[in-house]
Amino acid sequence: MELKLPIYLDNNATTPMDPRVLEAMLPYFVEKFGNAASRNHSFGWEAEEAVDYAREQVANLIGADAKEIIFTSGATEADNLALKGVFEMYASKGNHIITCTTEHKAVLDTCKHIEKQGGQVTYLDVQADGLIDLAALEAAITDKTILIAIMYGNNEIGVIQPVREISKIARKHGVLFFTDATQAVGKVPVDVNADGIDLMAFSGHKMYGPKGVGALYVRRKNPRVKVTSQMDGGGHERGMRSGTLNVPGIVGLGKACEIAMHEMEAEGKRLAAMRDRLENALLELEEAYVNGNREHRLPHTTNISFKYVEGEGLMMGFNKNIALSSGSACTSASLEPSYVLKALGLGDDLAHSSLRFGLGRFTTDEQIDFTIDAIKNTVLKLREMSPLWEMYKEGIDLNSIEWAHH
Amino acid sequence: MAYSEKVIDHYSNPKNVGTLDKAKVNVGTGLVGAPECGDVMRLQIEVDEESGVISDAKFKTFGCGSAIASSSLATEWLKGKTIDQALSIDNMDIVEELNLPPVKIHCSVLAEDAIKAAINDYRVKNGLPEMVAEKKAH
Numbered sequence: 001m002e003l004k005l006p007i008y009l010d011n012n013a014t015t016p017m018d019p020r021v022l023e024a025m026l027p028y029f030v031e032k033f034g035n036a037a038s039r040n041h042s043f044g045w046e047a048e049e050a051v052d053y054a055r056e057q058v059a060n061l062i063g064a065d066a067k068e069i070i071f072t073s074g075a076t077e078a079d080n081l082a083l084k085g086v087f088e089m090y091a092s093k094g095n096h097i098i099t100c101t102t103e104h105k106a107v108l109d110t111c112k113h114i115e116k117q118g119g120q121v122t123y124l125d126v127q128a129d130g131l132i133d134l135a136a137l138e139a140a141i142t143d144k145t146i147l148i149a150i151m152y153g154n155n156e157i158g159v160i161q162p163v164r165e166i167s168k169i170a171r172k173h174g175v176l177f178f179t180d181a182t183q184a185v186g187k188v189p190v191d192v193n194a195d196g197i198d199l200m201a202f203s204g205h206k207m208y209g210p211k212g213v214g215a216l217y218v219r220r221k222n223p224r225v226k227v228t229s230q231m232d233g234g235g236h237e238r239g240m241r242s243g244t245l246n247v248p249g250i251v252g253l254g255k256a257c258e259i260a261m262h263e264m265e266a267e268g269k270r271l272a273a274m275r276d277r278l279e280n281a282l283l284e285l286e287e288a289y290v291n292g293n294r295e296h297r298l299p300h301t302t303n304i305s306f307k308y309v310e311g312e313g314l315m316m317g318f319n320k321n322i323a324l325s326s327g328s329a330c331t332s333a334s335l336e337p338s339y340v341l342k343a344l345g346l347g348d349d350l351a352h353s354s355l356r357f358g359l360g361r362f363t364t365d366e367q368i369d370f371t372i373d374a375i376k377n378t379v380l381k382l383r384e385m386s387p388l389w390e391m392y393k394e395g396i397d398l399n400s401i402e403w404a405h406h
Numbered sequence: 407m408a409y410s411e412k413v414i415d416h417y418s419n420p421k422n423v424g425t426l427d428k429a430k431v432n433v434g435t436g437l438v439g440a441p442e443c444g445d446v447m448r449l450q451i452e453v454d455e456e457s458g459v460i461s462d463a464k465f466k467t468f469g470c471g472s473a474i475a476s477s478s479l480a481t482e483w484l485k486g487k488t489i490d491q492a493l494s495i496d497n498m499d500i501v502e503e504l505n506l507p508p509v510k511i512h513c514s515v516l517a518e519d520a521i522k523a524a525i526n527d528y529r530v531k532n533g534l535p536e537m538v539a540e541k542k543a544h
Contacts, residue, residue: 310444312470316409316417328444328470337444348442385423385474387448387466388441403440404519 003366009324011206011360012155012183012301017252018208018361024255025210028248036245037236047247054254058215061257062200063191070216070237071250075182076106078201078216081241082178083110085227086147086199087119090176094144098175100124100132101343102159103151107180111149120144128345129293130159134169141173152181152190152200156327156340156356157292158301160184167196176225182206182214186260187298188268192217198225204249208361209256213249216241263361271359272299274368278357279304281372285379287392291341291354300359303327303341305350308389309382314355317378322371327354349388349398409471410505416475421482424464426450434528436520445469445513447477449520451484451492453528460484460492465520472510476500476517484521489528493537495521 008016028050036051038044055066072078087097099111101123111121122140124132132150141148148170153160163179170177178199184190185200186207192200203214218240219225226240233242279302282288287307306314311328327338328351337351346354355375359368383389391398409417428435432453439445446469452462463481467474479500484492500506500514526536 308468310469310473312444313417313468313474316414316471348444352441352444385420385466386468387437387446388468390425390466398441401437403442403446404438 001364001366003370004364005321005370007322007363007367007371009322009357009359009363009367009371011363012158012356012358013325014205014211015208015360016362017205017210018256018259020259021209021252021255025248025252028251032247034247036247037234047245050247050251051245054250057254057258057261061190061261062185062217063193064217065220067238068192068217068220070218070240071245071253072201072214072216072241073212073246074205074214075104075180075201075203076214077241078203078214079104079106079180080110081216081227081230082199082201082218083107083114083147083149084230085240086176086178086225087114087117088228089226090146094142094146096120096122096142096144097147097149098122098124098137098140098145099149100126100151102126102130102154102156102340103149104155104180104182107149107151126343130154130157130291130340130344131293131296132161132166134162134165137166138169138173141169141175145173145175147176147178149178149180152179152184153188153298153301154292154340155183156338157303157344158183158298159292160188160296160298162296163195163197167198170198171196176223183298183301186257186264187300189264192219198223199227204253204256207256207260210249210252213246213253215253267361268299271363274363274365275300275302275357275359278302278359278368278372282306282375285376288379289350291344291346291350301357303354303356305341305346305354306379307350307353308386308392309379310352311354313382314353314375314378317381318371318374322374324358325356327356328352412504413471413475413506416478416504417471420465420474420478422462422464422478422485423466425466426452426462426464431531432528434524434526434531436523436525436527438519438523439469439473439516441468445473445516447473447516447520449477449480449517449524451524451528453489458488460487460489469513469516470510472504472506472513473516475504476506476513477520479503480517480521489525492521492525 034043034047036047059066176198185202198219200217205211291303311326327341341351437448454461463484465477467477497514497518
């Protein structure tokens with residue numbers, strides 16, 4: 001196959017839409033534009049039918065019942081609805097939530113908000129490989145605990161948390177279990193019953209569907225879970241999320257789920273093989289380290305630190321041809337390096353030196369070959385330019401130097 | 407964020423990458439920044455003892471493209487200047503020359519600090535008092 005440039009390896013940020021998804025959506029903009037809540041005419045029926053069908057497609061992918069799917073504007077809204085909704089609905093039972101430090105900001109910042117509302121939140125540290133400590137989780141549960149919120153697969157390092165073990169602990173103590181599965185749904189098999197999940201957030205644009213649509217799974221049986229709505233209005237989505245349904249988006253999310261259901265297994269294997277090839281080739285460089293557990297991991301993700309070179313400087317060497325992300329401070333507005341990598345216990349220097357690779361459905365072997373060469377060459381070139389590399393090669397302990405922190 | 411052409415040019419073809427013999431009395435070395443902050447610059451000058459002119463300048467930088475470009479540019483500007491002329495290089499000159507955006511101004515400040523640190527090292531080695539640098543906000 002011919003090499004296609006530029007190469008997109010930032011699929012954890014967003015994925016391109018699958019053309020089959022677009023095709024499914026197109027009729028719902030102009031021709032079938034009805035409001036799914038219009039009960040008295042064919043335009044409404046047509047839209048409602050499309051939404052019902054999509055709800056089945058989504059539910060099928062995660063082993064849920066269609067009635068358990070609440071459509072939202074995306075995973076951020078679903079995270080907010082799950083956390084705030086449970087906090088408010090179960091206020092009489094308790095006010096304590098347990099989460100972990102490597103969660104997405106949509107969970108962490110919502111938890112901060114809940115703390116301001118009088119909630120108690122425990123932020124569990126993760127171990128050096130990014131996995132939570134199950135004993136620490138269980139020990140954190142109190143008689144006021146109402147919810148455990150632990151993500152399925154991490155967006156930066158791809159680490160998959162022991163969801164089944166977490167849900168067993170939650171069940172044992174009568175606590176609800178919510179998981180942000182934005183990076184996992186459609187990439188690895190997720191089954192809300194086998195996994196023991198009570199609430200689960202995910203979104204369309206991370207699985208080759210459209211942006212602006214996502215879903216919250218809310219368990220209806222054993223136990224029946226309820227959330228207080230965070231958006232008041234017409235009482236859509238069983239009263240949990242008002243607002244006219246985004247019919248084309250929902251149709252797209254449904255189609256994306258259906259495609260994932262059929263192709264996920266083969267795709268996961270293909271991407272894992274490509275990811276491993278990329279990773280192993282890059283690890284041939286000296287002082288290169290994979291961040292996070294390599295075994296319990298999403299198939300399409302790897303995060304590697306190239307010691308003694310800085311991430312943004314590194315990306316500049318190839319960002320005309322390759323799009324990916326860095327944990328470097330320089331790539332963020334805050335000038336702080338990745339809090340996820342720091343949570344693993346990485347020093348700021350290693351966090352600054354990291355690259356995140358997110359492979360996807362449209363990544364080719366030729367692109368991986370090109371990426372391997374480009375990154376290796378740039379790392380070698382920048383190390384020749386790096387005073388830290390020179391010191392390392394001379395055997396100078398960088399920790400022995402008094403750096404002028406600015 | 408898009409880089410200016412000049413930053414890309416210095417990044418792609420950096421001038422004066424390398425190491426001078428820091429044991430020599432006419433070589434001044436400045437090492438500024440910190441790995442935790444994502445920028446470390448090492449800038450060295452070699453001073454011609456007869457004329458007092460900077461005859462050579464080298465750098466190595468760990469950092470983003472703007473930090474690499476700032477130090478590369480600084481070494482170019484230093485060569486052929488006297489110590490006094492070198493001291494007058496202001497970080498804003500670097501910002502202007504490279505069209506650095508506001509979030510990258512700290513790279514130019516670091517380069518100015520590196521120049522001053524290298525000159526100070528040279529002065530101290532040659533029995534001159536250390537200058538007290540005015541502190542710029544990074």
